[in-house]
Amino acid sequence: MDFEVLILGTDANAYYMARCCYEAYHKKAYLIGNERLAFTKYSNILHIKNVNIWDENVFFATLNAFAKEQKGKKIVVVPTNETYAEFISGNREKLSEQFVYNLPSYAIIKSLTNKETFYKTYQDCGLQFPKTIYYDCKKNDNFFTGLTYPLVVKPANVVMYNHLSFEGKNKIYKVHNEKELLDTISIIREGGYEDILIVQEFIPGDDSCLFDAVLYVNTKGNVEFMSFAQIGLQERTKGMVGNAAVLINGFNTTEGDVLKMSKAIKTFMETISYRGFAEIDMKYDVRDHTFKVLEINARQGRCSYYVTPLGKNLVKVLVDDVLYGLDHTYTFLDQEVLLSFVPKGIAKKYISNKTFRKKAIRLWKHVVRPMDYKADKNFKRFLMLRKRWLHYYKEYKNSYWK
Numbered sequence: 001m002d003f004e005v006l007i008l009g010t011d012a013n014a015y016y017m018a019r020c021c022y023e024a025y026h027k028k029a030y031l032i033g034n035e036r037l038a039f040t041k042y043s044n045i046l047h048i049k050n051v052n053i054w055d056e057n058v059f060f061a062t063l064n065a066f067a068k069e070q071k072g073k074k075i076v077v078v079p080t081n082e083t084y085a086e087f088i089s090g091n092r093e094k095l096s097e098q099f100v101y102n103l104p105s106y107a108i109i110k111s112l113t114n115k116e117t118f119y120k121t122y123q124d125c126g127l128q129f130p131k132t133i134y135y136d137c138k139k140n141d142n143f144f145t146g147l148t149y150p151l152v153v154k155p156a157n158v159v160m161y162n163h164l165s166f167e168g169k170n171k172i173y174k175v176h177n178e179k180e181l182l183d184t185i186s187i188i189r190e191g192g193y194e195d196i197l198i199v200q201e202f203i204p205g206d207d208s209c210l211f212d213a214v215l216y217v218n219t220k221g222n223v224e225f226m227s228f229a230q231i232g233l234q235e236r237t238k239g240m241v242g243n244a245a246v247l248i249n250g251f252n253t254t255e256g257d258v259l260k261m262s263k264a265i266k267t268f269m270e271t272i273s274y275r276g277f278a279e280i281d282m283k284y285d286v287r288d289h290t291f292k293v294l295e296i297n298a299r300q301g302r303c304s305y306y307v308t309p310l311g312k313n314l315v316k317v318l319v320d321d322v323l324y325g326l327d328h329t330y331t332f333l334d335q336e337v338l339l340s341f342v343p344k345g346i347a348k349k350y351i352s353n354k355t356f357r358k359k360a361i362r363l364w365k366h367v368v369r370p371m372d373y374k375a376d377k378n379f380k381r382f383l384m385l386r387k388r389w390l391h392y393y394k395e396y397k398n399s400y401w402k
Contacts, residue, residue: 001323002073005029005315006066006099009080010048012039016305016370017078018046020315023308023375029078029315032062038388039371042381054163059087060094067096076319077101082113082298083159100322102219102276109298116156116196118295125271126264127293130283135197137189148201150176153184156196166191172241174202203283203292207234208253208353211291212244213265213280214304216312218321218328221273223266225317227307227333228258232356233347236399242281242294244303246347246360249310250336253355254284261291262332277314279304305370306339338363339370342396343389350396 005021007014010033021029022045031040031048040048053059067075075098079085088095090106103109111121119132133147134156153173155161168187175181185197203209210231216224229249235241252258265280279301281294300314308314310333320326340347344364351357372385 003076003319003323004070004073005076005078005319006063007031007046007078007080008053008084009033010035010037010040010050011080011302012037012371013080013300013302013304015039015043015046017080017300017315018043019370019373019376020305020308020313022046022373024313024316024319030066032066038384042378042384043376044378044381045373045376054083056087056091059084060091063099064094064096067098070098073098074323075099076315076322078315078318079103079299082109083162085109085298086113086159102217102318102322104275104298105273108272108274112296112298113158114156115154115158115198115295119198122268122272126268128290130203130292130294131201133199135185135199137185137194137197147178147181147199149178150174150202151181152198152200152202153181153188154198154200155188155193156198157193160195161193164192170241203285205284205286206352208232208351208356209284209286210234210244211256211282211284212247212301212303213262213282214277214300214307215265215269215280216277216314216317216321217269217274219275219325220327221270221275222327223269223330224321224328225307225312225331225333226262226266227310228252228262229306229339230254230356232351232353232360233342235341237395243301244339245342246338246340246351247303247306248336248338248356248359248363249306250334251356251359253353254286255289256284256291257289259332266330277304277318303339303341303370306337306368307333309337309368310335336363337368338366339368340364341369341371342392346392346396 007017007029018029028046031046034052051062077099085103086109089103111117173184212229215226218224227249229247230251231244231247233246235243235245277300279297282291285292
């Protein structure tokens with residue numbers, strides 16, 4: 001069947017999905033996004049067009065104009081963020097019938113994207129979450145006495161927050177006392193955020209207590225595969241904390257029961273009638289030996305490429321389902337694979353879990369680098385990536401997240 005792949009976005013997520021397309025079919029995916037960001041700049045394995053598709057009307061006009069250019073061919077759509085997924089799921093009738101995709105319902109996307117709704121909706125659904133309270137930025141209530149620090153502060157309404165730009169903006173804030181908490185709330189409110197803030201216990205433990213699971217629920221409602229990776233190091237810049245920098249799938253230095261947790265996730269996703277890709281962020285809690293779910297992203301995540309070398313090329317998985325109707329039996333991906341966005345020197349210096357660090361160095365010969373694709377031969381891109389690697393040393397040295 002003749003088809004094209006359209007990826008919505010131009011970030012790291014969009015790049016590795018374009019790489020998946022090129023690896024699976026040796027064809028260039030089309031990318032549409034607001035601007036050509038660093039990771040998709042100078043690439044020779046994709047077509048790219050910059051349009052302000054944050055605007056919903058422009059979004060549908062742009063996509064339907066693209067469909068006309070394809071003259072009847074099927075178009076497999078891959079959103080790389082929840083905003084684009086919401087546009088499609090909430091307005092399916094506005095898109096040409098040429099487009100095929102597998103996304104959750106609009107209601108489910110909203111229930112996962114808004115963190116207040118997420119924690120409250122699914123608190124009795126078989127998964128465990130960190131202890132959480134909610135602060136309404138429209139009010140000025142101070143009910144923070146008696147809290148145990150440190151705490152994590154983050155926006156409940158991620159979509160609203162992502163559209164704001166202000167001095168002192170972080171993706172996540174870690175506060176150690178009441179003064180820091182009140183100062184942080186003030187910064188966020190003055191920056192224009194007018195919704196609920198999540199104020200959450202900080203689960204003890206270094207980066208190696210963080211875990212990542214990637215899964216795909218097909219159009220029939222069955223989970224086809226799931227990974228379960230231990231993160232040894234997370235990104236440290238203000239906008240990237242929470243994203244994995246180094247992880248190993250099929251590896252676990254904690255006492256957590258990975259198989260039990262993976263079964264709980266599978267049951268949960270199928271029970272709520274989820275569809276499409278998802279990424280689950282978790283942290284292992286040594287106090288009760290459980291995995292606490294931090295968030296569920298209604299899409300593949302920034303680091304999800306590591307399932308491709310495990311035999312689950314993300315674009316091929318989607319195409320097999322939405323175009324060919326192939327139904328694969330469930331696979332738990334337990335093979336070891338190391339993924340890294342950072343140089344080996346950063347891993348050696350900043351991974352604090354000695355057992356994890358030794359394992360990572362041992363696997364480094366076969367490290368998977370989502371952004372570094374040998375078939376993408378462009379010297380400017382090569383220099384850009386190496387410059388980015390060097391910049392990591394500065395980022396980790398000066399990180400606000402300790």
